[in-house]
Amino acid sequence: MAKKKQTPRAGADRKARVEELKRQQKAAERRKTFLFGGVGILIAATLIAIPVVSIVNKDKEKKRAFEELGVPTALAACDTTQTDKVGANDGDHENDPSVKIDYDTAPPSHGRHFAAPATINSRGFYSKSDAPRLEELVHNLEHGYNIVFYDPDAVTGQQLDDLKTLAAKFRDDNATRKFIAVPWDASRGKFPTGKTIAMAHWGAPKEDGDYSTSTGYRQYCGQVSGGAIRAFVQAHPSSDSPEPNTM
Known part of the structure; x- marks a missing residue:
């Protein structure tokens, strides 16, 4: 086909x-x-x-304004600031890093301490996993730092976030950059009942070089309060300390 x-x-x-x-x-x-x-x-x-x-x-x-962080000062259940007598030898250094120094108060506002202070991170905030040793932090107090010790079991959630923000705000300002927020180890002593944070500062000697004429300051609060913490920092500037010109 x-x-x-x-x-x-x-x-x-x-x-x-x-x-x-x-x-x-x-x-x-x-x-x-x-x-x-x-x-x-x-x-x-x-x-x-x-x-x-x-x-x-x-x-x-x-x-955010300091007063917007944490609870208002009036609701923070803060005690009046306590003053501590400082000993003449409290500026002495302990060179053995294995030593645990006993302090009279929880937290300490002064005292013998390690030869080197803690190197503070840019945040000025620490958790239990990276907190410096207390003996280092007391040296920071001697240099003019304000330290907020917080109860890590009680300061959580929004309060903890607000405390982190407060630390960053203080660290960003040259006038208040000597600021640390660090967890308190309850094995070193107990806070008063109902208190979850404690602020500490070591004041300058009234007579140069005579530590016995200086004063330690402590204030306890029941909750984180930006207003209360700022008031403490303003009342105790880094310039009011035994060694204000050191890091």
Whole structure:
């Protein structure tokens, strides 16, 4: 049987169908490219946005007024500031890092201490996992630091977040940068009942070089209060200390 001859019309139709299939295939490939590209852009934008949002939120936290952090001063259940008598030899150094020094108060506001103070991180805040030794921190007190010791079992959640923000705010200001917030180890002594934070400062001697004429200061509060902590820091600047010109 003779092969049926293809007409020009049939050939044109076939060519048109082939071209349409190619056009549809290219369109589908373009859609895939746009889809994957869009997803990639979305992922990249999200990865960029996360740290930016975090930085913005942290900046907003730092800009909150001291009185907005923690509870109002009137609700913080703060005791009046206590004064401690300092001994003539309380500026002495202990060179053996294995020694545990016993202090008369919890926390101490003065006393014999290790030869080197703690090197303070940029945050001015510590948890139980990275807290410096108490004997180091007493040396920081001698250098003019205000230290907030907090009960890690009681100061949690929003109070803990507010304390972190307070530490950052104080550290960002040259006038108050000698500030530390650190967890208190209850094995070194107990806070008064109902108190969860204790502020400490070592005042300057009234007679140069005679530590017995200096004074230690302590104040206990029942809750974190930006207003109360700021008032203590303002009342006891780093310049009022035995060694204010050291780090």
